[in-house]
Amino acid sequence: MNFAATQTKQNADLSADARNFGVQDRVVLVTGSGQGIGRELARQFAAAGAKLVVADLNLDKAGAVADEIGTAGGEALSLSVDVSSREAVEKMVASTIERYGRIDVLINNASIFSALIKRPFDEIPTEEWQSVMNINVNGVFYCASAVAKPMKERGFGRIINISSASVHRGTKNYLHYVTSKSALIGMTNSMARELGPHGVTVNCIRPGTVATEVPARVASLTPEVLQRNIDLQCIPRTLVPSDLVGLSMFLSTPASGFITGQTIACDGGYTHSF
Ligand SMILES: NC(=O)c1ccc[n+]([C@@H]2O[C@H](COP(=O)([O-])OP(=O)(O)OC[C@H]3O[C@@H](n4cnc5c(N)ncnc54)[C@H](O)[C@@H]3O)[C@@H](O)[C@H]2O)c1
Numbered sequence: 001m002n003f004a005a006t007q008t009k010q011n012a013d014l015s016a017d018a019r020n021f022g023v024q025d026r027v028v029l030v031t032g033s034g035q036g037i038g039r040e041l042a043r044q045f046a047a048a049g050a051k052l053v054v055a056d057l058n059l060d061k062a063g064a065v066a067d068e069i070g071t072a073g074g075e076a077l078s079l080s081v082d083v084s085s086r087e088a089v090e091k092m093v094a095s096t097i098e099r100y101g102r103i104d105v106l107i108n109n110a111s112i113f114s115a116l117i118k119r120p121f122d123e124i125p126t127e128e129w130q131s132v133m134n135i136n137v138n139g140v141f142y143c144a145s146a147v148a149k150p151m152k153e154r155g156f157g158r159i160i161n162i163s164s165a166s167v168h169r170g171t172k173n174y175l176h177y178v179t180s181k182s183a184l185i186g187m188t189n190s191m192a193r194e195l196g197p198h199g200v201t202v203n204c205i206r207p208g209t210v211a212t213e214v215p216a217r218v219a220s221l222t223p224e225v226l227q228r229n230i231d232l233q234c235i236p237r238t239l240v241p242s243d244l245v246g247l248s249m250f251l252s253t254p255a256s257g258f259i260t261g262q263t264i265a266c267d268g269g270y271t272h273s274f
Contacts, residue, residue: 032110034061040241046074083139136180157200192261208267234269
């Protein structure tokens, strides 16, 4: 679709009705949605009428989330994927298009996170460093690459990359993770430049420390450290996965079509000065 046609289409869409502010019937793929933040996003998007793809390394967990969505009256397809494999990612996107005919929203949420053990950076084994980069950085590159063509052809698309508040403050003993999440900000900015003319926006969300159902195996995240982080927030309470739903959903709508290349914190004001 050429630039003028894309603009006309977007303008026409926006003048249509209030559905521009929702995700009803949107096809939304959330990677790493078998648990944690991804699971909550999948459940809430489905509750808002989106058609979900619940993709995860762990198919049993993805299946359980899809079943939960189905039981609640929503629609979801569960898929097994290792985002660090370009071939597997391309298969995931092909299966999505086969099932739903299109893909409107990609949320790059999968990462090695809760399973990572913190250690001084000079003690991180090479294989562990590479594995974090393969999943957290290459995985986002592969997923975005696989959806770019179908989104450009339709003249609509939303890509949301999940980064982390740790990239600005830095975190001790977590260099591979923080480096990988920093890469997503540059990736977001550059992808946004390439995809903007095609009606596709690319944005990044930086959550603070989120209390998910899976306790992070991060020894330094003691109750005292968690409380200190809460004290640094403007809103002094624990950040929970559902806090990320509103921003993710807004960035998925036609209404957010002029917002791109942005990194937006959702952390209760923990990093508001950055
Ligand atoms: N929980 C937090 O405090 C927090 C804070 C900031 C950012 N984040 C980011 O939010 C996202 C979700 O975090 P979470 O706490 O829910 O994480 P989590 O570790 O609980 O869940 C991650 C999910 O990704 C899946 N996954 C891992 N490797 C994969 C791969 N190679 N291919 C496909 N799926 C894979 C896992 O199976 C799991 O279901 C991550 O990107 C994380 O870095 C989390």
